[in-house]
Amino acid sequence: MLKIENLSVDIAGVQVLRDLSFELTSGTCTVLIGRNGAGKTTTLRSIMGLLPRQSGRIVLDGQDIQDRPSQDRARIGIGYAPEDRRLIGHFSIEDNILLPAIALNMPKDERESRLAKVYDFMPELVKLKSRPGGGVSGGQGKMVALGRALMVADKVLFLDEPFQGLAPALALDYARTLSRLRDDRSDLCILVTESSPKLLDSIADETLLIERGAVERRDSSAGTNRRLGTG
Numbered sequence: 001m002l003k004i005e006n007l008s009v010d011i012a013g014v015q016v017l018r019d020l021s022f023e024l025t026s027g028t029c030t031v032l033i034g035r036n037g038a039g040k041t042t043t044l045r046s047i048m049g050l051l052p053r054q055s056g057r058i059v060l061d062g063q064d065i066q067d068r069p070s071q072d073r074a075r076i077g078i079g080y081a082p083e084d085r086r087l088i089g090h091f092s093i094e095d096n097i098l099l100p101a102i103a104l105n106m107p108k109d110e111r112e113s114r115l116a117k118v119y120d121f122m123p124e125l126v127k128l129k130s131r132p133g134g135g136v137s138g139g140q141g142k143m144v145a146l147g148r149a150l151m152v153a154d155k156v157l158f159l160d161e162p163f164q165g166l167a168p169a170l171a172l173d174y175a176r177t178l179s180r181l182r183d184d185r186s187d188l189c190i191l192v193t194e195s196s197p198k199l200l201d202s203i204a205d206e207t208l209l210i211e212r213g214a215v216e217r218r219d220s221s222a223g224t225n226r227r228l229g230t231g
């Protein structure tokens with residue numbers, strides 16, 4: 001379980017996240033919905049340790065991780081696919097997928113067994129593996145970015161606006177892949193950000209709304225929004 005407690009983050013002297021608190025549970029998919037500029041990317045980047053926080057705790061399976069260096073996030077099992085896919089154009093797709101494992105100095109056996117699991121789960125990546133990173137479409141790139149995040153995502157998977165710019169058929173494929181992942185991986189907390197909830201309605205176990213850097217939980221059964229407590 002990942003717990004975010006009272007996270008506040010300023011960027012350039014402006015408060016962007018305000019006392020944000022929420023929890024992610026293993027085996028579930030949480031969707032963080034918010035309009036442009038609401039703070040979705042800032043939330044993920046802050047949890048990844050890529051932005052400094054003013055206050056707040058980040059607790060993974062009972063351990064405080066907020067003061068650990070950002071490069072430790074992958075080591076402790078958090079996979080992250082940023083909004084811009086960040087594939088390296090002159091590396092092969094396979095090397096792009098392997099990048100976090102290489103960065104962590106993972107032993108070759110482990111790297112290969114993790115890669116085999118990613119290919120098992122996403123066989124469409126096998127066909128692309130020899131292509132250069134710069135030689136795939138936007139939608140294929142999103143799949144590669146998901147595979148790369150899965151290389152290290154033992155506990156948590158963050159996907160930042162994965163549907164943005166995807167054609168409807170590819171978006172449906174991506175949503176199906178996500179749905180399988182949610183069903184297959186009871187050990188994984190999944191957090192997906194989106195500006196529109198439509199595609200994710202069927203796989204969201206919980207939907208959080210973020211507005212001007214503060215989070216609300218949408219209680220779909222009651223049809224109301226409830227501001228999350230700050231304690």
Ligand SMILES: Nc1ncnc2c1ncn2[C@@H]1O[C@H](COP(=O)(O)OP(=O)(O)OP(=O)(O)O)[C@@H](O)[C@H]1O
Binds near residue numbers: 012035037042083
């Ligand atoms: N580098 C920066 N400098 C100044 N302000 C920033 C910076 N990065 C983000 N912000 C501000 O922080 C707020 C939240 O931005 P963020 O990118 O987290 O939103 P978002 O919900 O992910 O939006 P989008 O859907 O457009 O990606 C916005 O008001 C944005 O202008």
